[in-house]
Amino acid sequence: MKKHLKQVKVLLALMVAASTAMAQSAQERAQITRNYDMAQLQALENQFSVQKAARKQQAIQLANEKGWELFITNDDGSVDELMDVSPDGQPIYYSIHNVAAAKSTRADYLNIGGGLGLSLDGQNMTAYVWDGGATRVTHQEFDGPGGNNRVTINDGVTSLNSNSFHAQHVTGTIVASGYVAAAKGMAPQASALTHDWNNDLSEATTAAAGGMLLSNHSYGYRADQLPDWYFGAYIAESRDWDALMYNSPYYLMVVAAGNDGNDNLSNLSPLDGQSSYDKLSGHATAKNNVVVANGQDANINPDGSLNSVTINSSSSEGPTDDYRIKPDITGNGTSVYSTYDNADNAYNSISGTSMASPNVTGSLLLLQQHYNNVNGSFMRAATLKGLALHTADDAGIAGPDAVYGWGLMNTKAAAEAITNNGNQSLISELTLSPGQTYTIDVDSDGSSPLLASISWTDPAGTANTGTTNDNTPVLVNDLDIRVTQGANTYYPYKLTGVNSNTTGDNNVDPFERVGIASASGTYTITVTHKGSLSGGSQDFSLVVTGLTGTPPVCNADVPTGVNSSAVGSSTATISWNSVAGATYDLRYRATGTSTWTTIATGGTSYNLTGLSATTEYEVQVRSKCSGGATSAYSASHVFTTTEVQLNYCASNGNSVADEYISRVQLENLDNSSGASAGGYADHTSLVANLTKGNSSTITITPTWTGSTYSEGYSVWIDYNKDGDFADAGEQVWTQAATTASPVSGAFTVPTSAIEGTTRMRVSMKYNGIPTACESFSYGEVEDYTVSITGGDTEAPTAPSNLAASNIGETTLTLTWTASTDNVGVTGYDVFQNGSNIGTVTGTAANVSGLTPGTTYSYYVVAKDAAGNVSGQSNTINATTQQASMSCASTVTLPYSEGFESGLGWSNVAGDDFDWARRSGGTPSNNTGPSAASAGTYYVYVESSSPNYSNKTTIFESPCFDLSGETSATMSFKYHMYGAAAMGGLTLEASTDGNSWTSVWSKTGNQGNSWLSASVNLDAYAGTTVKLRFVGTTGTTWQGDMAIDEISVTSGGLTTVSVNITFDNYPEETSWEIKDGATVIASGGTYGSEPDGSTINIPVQLADGCYDFVIYDSYGDGICCSYGNGSYSLTEGATTLASGASFASSETTNFCVGNGTSSYAVQTISEGVKDSYELYPNPVVGNVVFIESAKTDMTFEITDYTGRMIKSGKVDVNKVDVSDLKDGMYLMKITSGAKSRTKKFVKK
Known part of the structure; x- marks a missing residue:
């Protein structure tokens, strides 16, 4: 029966979880990972996780079949765990590397109180530990000056087991605070994140993506269970760790070499036939990590230099099958006293490479801390490894060997190289481009050995699958260092056998060191490479010591060798040859633009970030000397950024034991393959060529290892290159479950597909059609690349x-x-x-x-x-044509509207609220009128909530036909009484209904009375025009505004002049022009005017009849008791009214424009002044009422031309107007010797 195995791990989520416990700041972690390919790391994490689970499951199944033990208990109580099966079917056990007792060495020179004065205790640093069991995080050594609870379990495995004593001791060797002084770790204020060894590779991938710098692994394969060919072999385990470190260039793995030094029987086919060598296996044969041998207590001189050291006989010897120098370095792992797991205050002494490894890990952590303090950034892993191997004290045979590696770690010397960088030492992080030769001249100090090293993190090599002692180099990018002086060339070390070395061309190690014992003078260091460079370039680190501290003479020469490497979608590394003693300005810009971005740097390489994808850039470099000299810029070097790297979802079959995809054919692509590890195969290096608009056929051939099963198929192509297969049309073919072989189907590439390369996924699933991101029980997934080109590229001619x-x-x-x-x-x-x-x-x-x-x-x-x-x-x-006014009907002149029978005008849609018709006062106190200007009704703007603040309401007239007019006037009454911030009222006119022009406006409080306004409409004569009132509320509810007595009449405005010559008391004189009871214009009193002076005041009036009233507050007129004053009202050369001698006031009725007047002058004393009112006005019915105390009244009605229409006696205060046509009239009422004229409208 088929079984289902499911494992889901999300890299991003684990990155977040891990990062919360890190002591490095978020900014530092971001700096570490800023150039990491996160999509590649996620793909690796998924691959490693799936592979680990599948291998472990296979091992357990075989254990059940063959009777293997899952756990083997050792004499010291530790437990070895079955983890894997070799390709030839042998069980692989993880075993902790341990013998019994412990002590640590020279990191104390860096600690607080150490001889270098650096006070480095690992503050704000984090070490990662993978081991055979959980740690006791409550141990007293995990608190202290660096903070409490500095050790955190990071994988959720909290239960202590038989291997926890080992994990506890290893962790304490790195970070114990020194609560008991003899147990103090290398970095006593650092933090640690611990894990058990299950899922170590996938967990480390997650941690590396989150900014991990160092991890310790004091475990490895159990030797007596291994097939012979595993010893020294570069296997899949070695390759996978190298792949992780290559994709995480700041991450360095530290590994215990093992404790099989005294076991000469487990490997029956040792390299060179030497049974005392060739004992490394698993991750200890990787290229990019640091493998640590176990030295006994060293004899150290008072100045920190090495006197002597002896290897612990239990320490496992190398080298690897291709004669790489492994182990890399020796630490002190004999009789190390550190924390134990059986109590919070427990300690013990243990010996072994398990103890030497954390001794080195903690020391390396301090070096990273020191480098960051000095430079503001951390070292690449290759720099850290190179620095440690470069400064190690030679032990054993002269030069490197397969026992001590490069010798005993000298943390003090490494720290001094960082401190003296730029003087007695040189540490540079560089990039070598294809075909590039890097050179630099250095000056020896004449006394110390001149040592020059290069170190790089090499791409993962090809794994051995079963060949014993395969000497084929697994080095991918072969860099070379040479040091020359005159005709002399000095070469790096290399191994020539398991126990011999020489100097010469090293084509196996990713670390090379040249040493010149009696150096003197100037030397040239040259770095080159053989063949091509995988990845397009190779980052490397250069370490040189034994230099003179005297600064070189600086000549500001133009830098040469400007080149680019590691070009991505948003980043690129720029490098150039050094100019002695100089610093540099680097400038770059997108080709074709005018603005440069300039960066000052002290090194000979720089990583550009924030670039745009698929963009061509040019870059130039110049040198600068401290004295101010500056070279010209170099010629431009041009490079083009790549497309944005996409992150596709993971998919795989958990088992390929019964079926897998053995062949895929599409156009030019024809790929045959075997079963892939973990049910997923990355064939994206293979490209099928497709054409937009063309049909293609894909053929898939399955292979069954035994019985034939029904398989479902699906193929996807990411046509829009957005990193998924979820868009319409991207699932290009499916096949329901079938036993047919091969299967094929056709699809057509849409013309909308983006041209260029993109991802194709081919999936085969047992008994069902797979989905794009599925992890299923049985079957396989393969990814390919397709290149899509346009078919027809000829454009039509232009219309x-x-x-x-x-x-x-x-x-x-x-x-x-x-x-x-x-x-x-x-x-x-x-x-x-x-x-x-x-x-x-x-x-x-x-x-x-x-x-x-x-x-x-x-x-x-x-x-x-x-x-x-x-x-x-x-x-x-x-x-487009101008819009014509949309008028259902038009009105002709004269026109009047008093709102007695309705609104008459229209509220428009789209404003904030409507005008309202009302009688009496408005609802709010201290704002608005108390009654209509005439008659009963008026319209108004209610300003209380929700109609303020700054709300607008529009009241629109019917269309007025002015086509036969040469001039016209609109008159109306308005009332604006309230708070000062009450808002405003505007009258607007339009001939098309779309664009409006303001013809009159008022804002703010105008007092508690009806006011008159007249607007000249001559500009609209000969057209059809609409008018509208726009009311805008202010910021207060006391802002009611009202309109009444609207009229539109023929004729324009007439200018009259009020002329007054004062007597000796101007302060007694005032005047008004009134339309009925409404004051149109007024002036005075004039206390500020000189006695006897003359004023002339122009006033504009609409056609009609008015009263001019002049007042004297003393009651003696303006002539002639106290001076000879006089007044006149004139229209051009015509005198409308005049006088001088009167009592309290004098009223003169006059008309302008088409109006007529009897020009009767009445002098009325104050207190007996008579008046009357007409209502309703406009008159809607047949009767107009006269409100007056008089009973003996006669009337005369004339039109605006002065033509007599009707006259008679007023009957009981009313006049019958039923026989009048609609229009505007003047009614003169006479009582005795007194008469008054009023205008009214008949509707």
Whole structure:
């Protein structure tokens, strides 16, 4: 029966979980990982996780079949765990590397109180530990000056087991605080994140993506269970750790060499036939890590130099099968006293490479801390490893060997090299491009040995799958260092056998060191490479010691060798040859732009970030000397960034034991393959060529290892290159479960597909059609690359003779001459003001939705089925017709509206609220009128909530036909009483209903009375016009505004002049011009005017009749008791009223424009002044009422031309007007010798 195995791990989530416990700051972690390919790391994490689970499951199944033990208990109580099965079917056990007792060495020179004065205790640093069991995190040594609870379990495995004593001791060797002084770790204030050894590789991938710098692994394979060919072999385990470190260039793995030094029997086929060597296995044979041998207590001189050291006989010897120098370095792991797991205050002594490894890990952590303190950034892992191996004290035979590696670690010397960088030492992080030769001249100090090293993190090599003692080099990028002086060339070390070395061309190690014992003078260091460089370039680190501290003479020469490497979608590394003693300015810009970005740097390489994808850049470099000399910039070096790297979801079959994909055929692609590890195969280096619009057939051949099963298939292509297979049409073919072999299907590449390379996924699943991101029980997933090119690339010709016709207010028609195309035009895109407004298939387009009186520009482009687009047609401009007023009906003059029978005007849609009709006062106190100006009703703006603040309401008139008029006037009464911030009222006019012009406006409080206004409409004579009142509320509820007694009449405004010559008391004189009871204009008193002076005041009046009233507050007129004053009211040369001698006041009725007047002057003493009112006004019925105390009254009614219409006696205070036509009239009421004239409107 088939079983289901499911494992889901999300890298990002684990990155977040891990990062919360890290002591490094978020900024530091971001700096570490800023150039990491996170998509590649996630793919690796998924691959490692799936592979680990599958291998462990296979091992358990075979253990059940063959009777293997899952756990083997050792004499010291530790437990070895079954983890894997070798390709030839042998069980692989993890075993801790341990013998019994412990002590540590020279990191104390860096600690607080150490001889170098650096006070480095691992503050704000984090070490990662993988081991055989959980740690006791409550141990007293995990608190202290660096903070409490500095050790955290990071994988959720909290239960202590038989191997926890080992994990506890290892962790304490790195970070114990020294609560018991003899147990103090290398970095006593650092933090540690611990894990058990299950899922170590996938967990380490997650941690590396989160910024991990160092991890310790004091465990490895159990030797007596291994097949012989495993010893010294570069196997899949070695390769996978190298792949992780290559993709995480700041991460360095530290590994215990093992404790099989005294076991000469487990490997029956040792390298060179030497049974005392060739004992490394598993991750200890990787290239990029640091493998640590176990030395006994060293004899150290008072100055920190090495006197002597002896290897612990239990320490496992190398080298690897290709004669790489492994172990890399020796630590002190004999009788190390550290924490134990059986109590929070337990300690013990243990010996072994397990103890030497954390001794080195903690020391390396301090070196990273020191480098960051000095430079503001951490070292690449290759720099850290190179620095440690470069400064190690030689032990054993002269030069490196397979026992001590490069010798005993000298943390003090490494720290001094960091401190003296730029003087007695040189540490540079560089990049070598294909074909590049890097050179630098250095000056020996004449006394110390001149040592020059290069170190690099090499791409993962090809794994051995079963060949014993395969000497084929697994080095991928072979860099070489040479040091020359004159005719002398000095070469790096290399091994020539398991126990011999020489100097010469090293083609196996990713670390090379040249040593010159009696150096003197200037030397040239040269770095080159053989063959091609995988990855397009190779980062490397250069370490040189034994230099003179005297700064070199600086000549500001133009830098040479400017080159780019590691070019990604947003990053690139720029390098150049050094100029002695100089610093540099690097500047870059996108090709074709004018603005440079300039960066000052002290090194000979720089990592550019924030670049745009698929963009060509040019870069230049110049040198600068401290004295101010500056070279010219170098010639431009040009490079192009890549496309953005996409992150596709993971998919795999958990088992390929019964079936797998053995062949995929598509166009030029024909790939045969075996079963992949973990049910997923990355074949993205293989490319199938596809053409847009063409049909292609894919053929998939399955292989069954035994019985034939029904398999379902699916194929996806990421046509839009957005990193997923979820878009419409990207699942290009499916096949329901079948036993047929092979299976095939056709699909057509859409013309909308983005050209270039993209991902194709081929999936086969047992008994069902797979989905794109599925992990299923049985079957296999393979990813490929497809290259999509355009089929038809010929664009149509541009359309011509574009013209516009049938132009209306909101519509027009476009026509043009058709384009031609090699395969046929499929449509035309029409552009209006630069925007595509639609596509048509013919050569005409009807455009609608336009604005009247507006100019638009148009052009047209043609397109074909392949998506090719022509050039633009000719561009034309077309102007729509001006809008005509939309009037259901029009009114002629004269016109009046008093709102007695309704609104008369209209509230418009789209404003904030409506005008309202009302009688009496408005609802709010201290604002608005208390009654209509005339009659009963008026309209008003209610300003209380929710109609304020700053709300707008519009009240629109009917259309007025002024086509037969030469002049016209609108008159109305308005009332604006309230708070100072009450808002404003505007009268606007329009001839088209779209654009409006303000013709009158008032803002703020105008007092608690009805006021009159007249507006000249002569500008609109001869047209049809609409008027509207726009009320805008202020910021207060006390802002009611009202309108009443609207009239529109023929004729314009007349200017009259009020002329007054004062007597000796101007302060007694004032005047008014009134329309009935409404004051139109007024002035005085004039206390500020000189006695006897004259004023002239112009006043504009609409056609009609008015009262001019002059007052004297003393009651003696303005002549002649106290001076000879006089007054007159004139219209041009015509005198309308005049006088001088009166008592308290004098009233004169006069008319202007078409009005008529009897020019009767009445002098009325204050207190007996008479008046009357007409109502309703306008008169809607047949009767107008006269409100007056008089009973003996007669009336005369005239029109505005002065023609007598009707006269008679007033009957019981009313006059019958039923026989009058609608219009505006004047009614003169006479009682005795007194008469008054009022205007009224009949409707």
